[in-house]
Amino acid sequence: MSSPSPHKLLPSACSPSPASPSSSRKLRLILFLFLPAIVLILSLLFPSTGAATASLSLFIGRLVHQPGQLSSILRQTRFFSQHTPAATMRLDKYEKELQIAQLAVQRASILTKRVFHEKAKGTVDKNDKSPVTIGDFGAQALIIAALQHNFPGDAIVAEEESAKLKEDANLKSTIWDLVKDIKLDDAAAEELLGGPIKDVDAMVELIDKGNSPGGSQGRIWAIDPIDGTKGFLRGGQYAVCLALMVDGDVKVGALGCPNLPIDDSARLTTGIGENQTDEGHGVLFSAVQGHGAMSRALATVNLDVEAGTPISMRAIDDLTKANFCESVEAGHSSHGDQAAISQKLGITAPSVRMDSQAKYGSIARGAGDIYLRLPVSATYQEKIWDHAAGDLIVRESGGQVTDIHGKRLDFSIGRTLAGNKGVVAAPLAVHGKVLEVVQEVLSAKL
Numbered sequence: 001m002s003s004p005s006p007h008k009l010l011p012s013a014c015s016p017s018p019a020s021p022s023s024s025r026k027l028r029l030i031l032f033l034f035l036p037a038i039v040l041i042l043s044l045l046f047p048s049t050g051a052a053t054a055s056l057s058l059f060i061g062r063l064v065h066q067p068g069q070l071s072s073i074l075r076q077t078r079f080f081s082q083h084t085p086a087a088t089m090r091l092d093k094y095e096k097e098l099q100i101a102q103l104a105v106q107r108a109s110i111l112t113k114r115v116f117h118e119k120a121k122g123t124v125d126k127n128d129k130s131p132v133t134i135g136d137f138g139a140q141a142l143i144i145a146a147l148q149h150n151f152p153g154d155a156i157v158a159e160e161e162s163a164k165l166k167e168d169a170n171l172k173s174t175i176w177d178l179v180k181d182i183k184l185d186d187a188a189a190e191e192l193l194g195g196p197i198k199d200v201d202a203m204v205e206l207i208d209k210g211n212s213p214g215g216s217q218g219r220i221w222a223i224d225p226i227d228g229t230k231g232f233l234r235g236g237q238y239a240v241c242l243a244l245m246v247d248g249d250v251k252v253g254a255l256g257c258p259n260l261p262i263d264d265s266a267r268l269t270t271g272i273g274e275n276q277t278d279e280g281h282g283v284l285f286s287a288v289q290g291h292g293a294m295s296r297a298l299a300t301v302n303l304d305v306e307a308g309t310p311i312s313m314r315a316i317d318d319l320t321k322a323n324f325c326e327s328v329e330a331g332h333s334s335h336g337d338q339a340a341i342s343q344k345l346g347i348t349a350p351s352v353r354m355d356s357q358a359k360y361g362s363i364a365r366g367a368g369d370i371y372l373r374l375p376v377s378a379t380y381q382e383k384i385w386d387h388a389a390g391d392l393i394v395r396e397s398g399g400q401v402t403d404i405h406g407k408r409l410d411f412s413i414g415r416t417l418a419g420n421k422g423v424v425a426a427p428l429a430v431h432g433k434v435l436e437v438v439q440e441v442l443s444a445k446l
């Protein structure tokens with residue numbers, strides 16, 4: 001068994017820490033002591049501006065008495081705490097990348113939702129026997145069109161290729177009929193993405209632009225147009241996933257989860273992975289390295305790139321009360337090993353099964369707590385598009401993501417995570433304990 005590499009296990013420099021209670025207390029004390037003095041000085045200096053002085057004192061008074069508002073200001077101002085920058089999206093870098101990623105995921109999600117609610121999803125089997133739908137091809141074309149328009153020099157690693165479309169004219173035209181009508185409701189946002197794709201040939205060409213071998217150099221986008229295709233077909237959870245890596249490090253991540261509840265505080269229930277046919281769901285998760293993660297309702301319009309709700313993982317003081325997530329597919333993650341790990345940790349609640357990177361998003365916002373992906377096959381290599389966005393979103397929410405050996409996921413090797421086995425994602429404070437038990441249970445296989 002290889003031991004965890006210490007430098008890889010350091011907490012993300014950007015784990016979010018909301019304004020700390022002590023810094024908040026400090027500011028409240030200062031304001032409390034100086035409030036009368038400020039008011040006195042202002043009224044002596046500007047006797048004619050009584051109303052302004054009164055409003056100012058009212059504002060300061062509210063700050064002193066409303067810690068929530070105070071801490072939100074602290075988060076935004078980076079005041080008093082060296083940790084506060086993480087909880088805001090005040091971006092000094094990657095602002096455009098985040099904006100385009102969010103809009104591209106929103107637009108592709110409109111397409112996937114349309115297919116999701118139709119009976120016939122145009123399913124074909126790929127060579128590896130995994131299914132792909134017209135939604136996968138269409139969403140990939142739309143996302144790549146947006147990336148090519150904005151960042152023409154960037155490489156792209158995307159899951160699908162157009163070979164099947166080239167041999168099936170019907171399939172190709174069905175996808176084009178779908179793609180050509182999809183647009184955001186906001187004209188300016190649509191223009192930012194470069195507007196509609198020109199024609200069917202351009203669409204096919206775009207799909208194949210996702211054939212980069214990946215690697216450790218330069219800017220590379222990873223796209224999974226529909227992650228959890230089996231969940232998508234079953235009527236369960238799925239995710240539209242996009243991440244930017246620079247020199248092998250994930251810098252920006254966006255996850256569109258059209259079937260997750262918008263409310264971040266809704267705890268996961270065991271039924272979340274099935275029969276998600278109600279409208280009114282949909283959440284967009286995003287993160288920028290060093291700036292925390294956030295969520296917002298998955299919309300169809302333009303968006304304020306820095307707005308959204310900061311999210312964080314749930315603090316767990318008692319691991320027996322933790323909530324596990326795992327794949328629905330027993331072929332993707334070993335249900336038996338997961339059950340043995342739960343038992344050893346004293347967890348009695350059944351793990352919540354759901355498809356796709358919606359698992360990463362769910363634990364990042366504290367709806368669930370721990371996501372384990374336990375290898376079933378000795379030879380399977382995880383794909384970078386199945387993890388890049390989720391890995392960043394969880395780490396930026398106060399979590400740690402490693403493989404079962406305790407190594408951080410390495411996105412710099414190519415299209416697969418060839419240097420890793422499985423996934424262990426958990427809040428930073430308990431990750432070590434969870435990993436220990438994972439290794440104990442899997443010891444015979446490691």
Ligand SMILES: Nc1ncnc2c1ncn2[C@@H]1O[C@H](COP(=O)(O)O)[C@@H](OP(=O)(O)O)[C@H]1O
Nearest residue numbers: 130226227228229230327329331332355356380
């Ligand atoms: N044997 C295997 N082990 C682990 N993951 C696998 C696998 N076979 C396929 N997958 C991946 O599992 C992903 C779905 O993950 P989950 O089980 O968490 O929903 C699939 O993504 P797609 O649905 O995009 O093809 C696919 O890439």
Ligand SMILES: [Mg+2]
Nearest residue numbers: 224227228386
């Ligand atoms: Mg996938």
